[in-house]
Amino acid sequence: MNKTDKKFRLYVHIPFCIKKCAYCDFLSWPDSQKNQELYAQALCREIGAYRGKFPMEASSLFLGGGTPSILEPKLLENIMDSLYGAFSFSENPEMSIEANPGTVTQEKLRAYRGMGLNRISFGLQSTDNRELKELGRIHTYEEFLESYVWARQAGFANINVDLMSGIPGQTVKSWRRNLSRTLALEPEHISAYSLIVEEGTPFARRELNLPGEEEEREMYESTAEILGQKGYVQYEISNYARPGWACAHNLGYWARDDYLGLGLGAASLVNNQRWNNTDSMEEYRAGAQEPERIRVGKEELSVREQMEETMILGLRRMEGVWRRDFRETFGAELEEIYGEAIRRLVKLGLLKDDGQRIFLTRRGISLSNQAFVEFMLG
Amino acid sequence: MDQSKIRNFCIIAHIDHGKSTLADRIIEMTGLLTDREMQSQVLDNMDLERERGITIKAQAVRTVYKAKNGEEYIFNLIDTPGHVDFNYEVSRSLAACDGAILVVDAAQGIEAQTLANVYLALDHDLDVLPVINKIDLASADPERVINEIEDVIGIEAQDAPRISAKTGDYVDQVLEQIVEKIPAPTGDPGAPLKALIFDSVYDSYKGVIVFCRIKEGSVEKGTPIRMMATGATAEVVEVGYFGAGQFIPCEKLQAGMVGYITASIKTVSDTRVGDTITNAQRPCAEALPGYKKVNSMVYCGLYPADGAKYQDLREALEKLQLNDAALQYEPETSAALGFGFRCGFLGLLHLEIIQERLEREYNLDLVTTAPGVIYKVHKTSGEVIELTNPSNLPDPSEINYMEEPIVAAEIMVTTEFIGPIMELCQERRGQYQGMEYMEETRALLRYHLPLNEIIYDFFDALKSRSRGYASLDYELYGYETSKLVKLDILVNKEEVDALSFIVHADTAYERGRKMCGKLKEEIPRQLFEIPIQAAIGSKIIARETVKALRKDVLAKCYGGDITRKKKLLEKQKEGKKRMRQVGNVEIPQKAFMSVLKLDDQ
Secondary structure, X not given: OOOOOOEEEEEEEEOEOOOOOOOOOOOOEOOOHHXXXXXXXXXXXXXXXXXXXXXXXXXXXXXXXXXXXXXXXXXHHXXXXXXXXXXXXXXXXXXXXXXXXXXOOHHHHHHHHHOOOOEEEEEEEOOOHHHHHHHOOOOOHHHHHHHHHHHHHHOOOOEEEEEEEOOOXXXXXXXXXXXXXXXXXXXXXXXXXXXXXXXXXXXXXXOOOOOOHHHHHHHHHHHHHHHHHOOOEEEEOOEEEOOOOOOHHHHHHHOOOOEEEEOOOOEEEEOOEEEEEOOOHHHHHHHOOOHHHHEEEEEEOOHHHHHHHHHHHHOOEOOOEEHHHHHHHHOOOXXXXXXXXXXXXXXXXXXXXXXXXXEEOHHHHHOHHHHHHHHOOO | OOHHXXXXXXXXXXXXXXXXXXXXXXXXXXXXXXXXXXXXXXXXXXXXXXXXXXXOOOOEXXXXXXXXXXXXXXXXXXXXXXXXXXXXHHHHHHHOOOEEEEEEEOOOOOOHHHXXXXXXXXXXXXXXXXXXXXXXXXXXXXXXXXXXXXXXXXXXXXOOXXXXXXXXXXXXXXXXXXXXXXXXXXXXXXXXXXXXXXXEEEEOOOEEEEEEEXXXXXXXXXOEEEEOOOOOEEEOOEEEEEEOOEEEEEOEEEOXXXXXXXXXXXXXXXXOOOOEXXXXXXXXXXXXXXXXXXXXXXXXXXXXXXXXXXXXXXXXXXXXXXXOOOOEEEEEEEOOOEEXXXXXXXXXXXXXXXXXXXXXXXXXXXXXXXXXXXXXXXXXXXXXXXXXXXXXXXXXXXXXXXXXXXXXXXXXXXXXXXXXXXHHHHHOOOEEEEEEEEEOOEEEEEEEEEHHHHOOOHHHHHHXXXXXXXXXXXXXXXXXXXXXXXXXXXXXOEEOHHHOEEEEHHHHHHXXXXXXHHHHHHOXXXXXXXXXXXXXXXXXXXXEEEOOOOOOOXXXXXXXXXXXXXXXXXXXXXXXXXXXXXXXXXXXXXXXXXXXXXXXX
């Protein structure tokens, strides 16, 4: 294959954590040092298999999990070396790592910087130790503060903090305190998610004292206002950043850029093909050196599906979907495909249409699933 | 064939007492079938019947039994349906027999339906041969059940075979007793043809296949026949008898025999169960007694979930009707549900069976409206309307009075539950007619009940209030004047025609309230508040509100793995497609059927 100037994004999955949180349904579990090593080796084999075979430049990297920061720095270094050896990167790519407070040390953080990682995302979730305990988190607010300061000291100029609303026992007041305490640290980026009780998690089997519907809505809707006052711009349903600090990697997902997922269970979208890596560790370790062998659920997206995805992902961004972009991608007018749905949603006050682009209104953000469903063509 | 070597009989039993299993054993032990042919329940050849464990269409089978006296006997076993909806079919099947085997569960004893069927058999002068089944059960108490049969029914039962049809134990005694105790048929083979139709099925090659018992005379290929009630005439193409699961042609059927006739008849409505077949050129003097045209008792609207499937539904109903003369339908239109059919059924079970067959055999998704009965509306003009669709109720100012159908019900119940069951009957506007103790622990309650009070969920309520011990049998008693009103449902201030129903004025408030509550559960929250109201005329009698949906957002980090999110939206979209738009409101199809389950709160 020839080199092209097309860019893509790289995701690497680290499926380990210290302890599984009570709400978590991601592919992650605590495991032995030995198994972590074996996994890192397999991951390096998978990465190595792409050497010279992937013609695009990586414009961002995201190490996600799980908790990538629990890996020994040496293992992470091997992984990063493999990545540098196998792929070419564009200039100044955004390189993120997810970390949990309590799993990083000053040495680790300095090592990350040395490996070229330039953005760190802390899974804080709450500044209230009672709420943290409720979620089954391993850390306290104080430990987070320490990790955060260390990260700054190590030279991370781009820090994200994850917060979660709708935690059992949470009130609007405590949520606001979580926001203001976080704001006091002036991170570049804040992700504010809602707790979603997923099937199969301990939360789903437990009686939970969840905030009432109205309260939860108030938490969600006050977030944009409070963060906005401090100069954070909501650029996606759950993501806020100071101007210029939006997460390039995630924006890539919503713009349907190509991305290659490496590691157990990782999802990829390349040339309108979607697949996942197997989520069986056994299969993964056995086949990692031949990436084709470990792919499951491979599907070629039809034009219809590409359009649906363009809308339901694109509209997650406050910017919305540009008519021009749609036309350039599909050679068809947005109007022809979705004219009726757009008019209906505008009339319902969920969508705004300024002629150039369409985007969710405030009400539309809170009811986004109701809007998205109108863009499903099936 | 020598008449003295023929035994025509049926098996009567309460549901689950083991009728089909005994039939299987008899067929097996008379050796007509090879093992390979032997399906688990040979008589029930519709899938649906097998799953429900009940027999819907009467069928028959002829087997050959070599008795201990060395003689060969022809057994014609005529199967009968076991549900109150099909009482008339049962009575015609009995009329084709000379004797009946009464199967009673050795643990459960006599049930209301057992009694009803036994009385029906005795009415037809059949000799009843009791058999105690399921002696292999730990809770079996054959002696108690035998005494019960003698005390309650008044037939001799001391030497009743005690068997297990399941294991086959002692079934040979049943075979011997059939020979000994069930009388051979009589009837003059030389007399004019007189044959009773006890069933008919439609076959796409042969046309209608008529199942009949020859009472007098004979019939063979070429005989010109006439159905005495419907007047239909035809020339016989083939006669024969019933193998297990197949038709075996023969030369001639004559007095005493049971068999089938084909004559290029196009529809089963020409060959009504209970009608008499005679020779068109040499007719008998009078028809066999007891024929009546069965009428639908329960009506409901059937609509295709997908409006485009209307033609498919019509064709499916046409095909089902070929085989089921009791099924009636005519097109109707609903503002909420579009084009569909108002269908008439013998009862709720019949309705459910048809509904399931349409869904299963014809792959149709259906929306069913609340079943109702036929009301007689006496208008001030003197005109009387038979109302099957609540939407067609004339303006109250034009109505003089209304009548509703009443059934005479017999409920058998263990004494400890008499109280709760009487309470239930009172709640359902029942008029107490009397009670008899069958034995110390059991009683038979007799009530007159409005049919519209029992078609919804009476049977379920009966079972739950008696922990499953009560059993029910009923028949139409007549019509009575009643204070009835039409209850309308308004969703977001718009009347939804498909949700209207007729109800007694005294229970209207209660039903309206429950209905609104149920709909509140069924209608998903939408972007605006939706009032749900129940109204009689312009008077609102109940109200609930579906609150507006204000938050529906997936604010979660799921990175590049969007397949689950997409599936969720696809499912949501599918759900939307299965909604009916009424004004601005989307109503899920199952909400239209929720009226059926008003009493399980």
